[in-house]
Amino acid sequence: MFAYKKSTLRGNKHFWDSYLESLTSRYDNFLEEHILTSEIYSIYMEDEHIGYFGVFNKEMLTQFFISKSAFKFVQQAFQEVLNVFEIQSAFVPTCDESFLSLCLDKHSKVHLQAYFFEEAEEKVREPEFPRDLMKVATLDDLQEIVAITGDFVDNHEQRIKDQQLYVLRENNEFLGMGLIEDNVIMKNCQATGMFTNEKHRQKGIGRSIILNLKQICHENGKTPLPGCWYYNENSKRTLESSGYISKTRLLRIDF
Template sequence: MNVRKVNFKDNAPLIRQYYESNRITVDSFWEDHVIKSNHYQIISNHDVIGFFAIFEKMTLTLFHVFDQHAQLGCHLFQLVKRYEQITNAFVPTGDEFFLSHCLDHFMRIEKQAYFSIYRDEPLDSDRQIDLELIRILTETDTELLSLAGDFFDEDAADRILNGSDYFQVYKVAHNGEIVGFGVIELGRVIKNIASIGMFVMEDKRQKGYAANILKILQRHVESKGYQAISGCWYYNHNSLKSMESAGAYSKTRLLRVYF
């Protein structure tokens, strides 16, 4: 038995099949870490029997052994932990195999994020607001992103102007006035999901805009065949409330498990 370092593209079909068949809920934050990880395959008699990935040398982001060899999981996890400089793992609670092996070795656990899915139901009619969402595509429009403070990453404008297929940002207006932004990130690892998020101007909060933006984005991505997912930092209670008010519920947590 040995380990072979590979590219993300080599492991992508294996990751996708495992996560989609087991209906494991993840979002774009998780995908960012997986894509940027170093990827490995576990080989036995020239056959791939599993895979794992490591983010920035210290964080295990994936670990799976196929069913035919799953009884080797505990032994292989011990070996994998010796690769690079692993001290911890990022693991969604929906990944039962990965989580169980992490729990065998944990020293402490930190709660990182909520991953939420959306119910198929509209907002009550008295809560619905007529909003206009316009996709940001030009350099002039990207200057509006500064209105959101540090909500957007530094490279957000570059990704928009470079024609990113998966990253979409919308300015949101009500009666001609910008009230916030909507964000869609199409799945790059799990192809049938779309992560949706929003930002509402500080003076426009607690007026129902957040729920309406999320609901519009949900309907938009679902019309394209994607499942809408939202994630937020575990301790961002306002974001969680906004997602819940839009009909979402948190099915999964993202944990950081220290060994």
Template sequence: MSFYFQECKQGDVEKVIQKYVSTLSSPIDSFLEEHILNSTFYTINYNSEVAGYFAVHSNRYLTQFYLGSSYYNESQEIFKNVLRDHSVQSIMVPTCDELFLSLALDDDYKIEKQAYFFQDNKVEIPTEKLYKDGEFKAAVPNDASKITEVCQDFIDKVEQRIENREIFTFIKGNILLGIGIEL
């Protein structure tokens, strides 16, 4: 098969992006979302059809890679060509994207883990077992500096999110053990 890439505007691949989003097992976090929105988008074309798309942030970071399932047999070759042709230095891949994650793991890249994401499975947990040795609560303004120290730039607008009661903390004594974000 003969594929080629073409720079485009994000709006040009909006329908393909919607197909991609429908394949994900969970939402993409806001940290990665900001990088994606500020990326340059490219279509992956086969003959006159758009087979998928990818996005590169700051000419260095691959932030998106999607192919329609009928092109999966060619995905490794296409992925390697994207990395080569666009001098990609780093790949920012969410764990909810099975194809992108699999392709990124195919080669022996250095992996730097940033965060783990999961969705609540809605299983009832007996309340008598919760918070036995700690306190789970909505974050307060005094928590902002500790949250920023731990999370660095991973969570944006910390003060605003605290004000909107979107950040929660789990603290034991004076030690911050966990942070939760309501999306």
């Protein structure tokens, strides 16, 4: 009844656009990277192109979309994809209602993976460490960035050249690092992240970096989209104290 052909997101543009319109909120670059590096397959029913899905690392679904005209067959198609492609799990944002519902129909276990945040309409106190202490990283900062932040980010040199990294210093002491990266799927948005030097935690450094990054995003005409691991309570509290709220989760659902 169903057939599958290797394809691309561009080859499914009509469905992709409908998928984006169906989302109830945004997600960050962590999920974006998994979607954009997934193998994409078009779904056909009796030679009619009815949707598409994406598979990351041969076993994890990251996308599943069926047109409204064929939606009454969606559960049947979903089950067949799980069987034919030997899918073990899915990365699902809670803002994708239909994909989430399908995954819950077949789940064996649900893992809470991450929070996705958005700006709240509330005024917060000023950063403890002002903007003028945070500078765009240069190659002169590279050795210290690697030594202090480890594998918090990859491709350090390229990120420095692309002006994605910011270093917060006071009296020449490396207090922390910020990251701004353009989102690809979520247009006009920028992912933000921060790392605080372990020697200087609990001083408001992370919060200051997040607030300063938010300001930079606004100056760029972009919407900041931070996220954090679900069980990182410190990061969650830092983001909330910086004027962010989370209505959306990322789930890993096992089948």
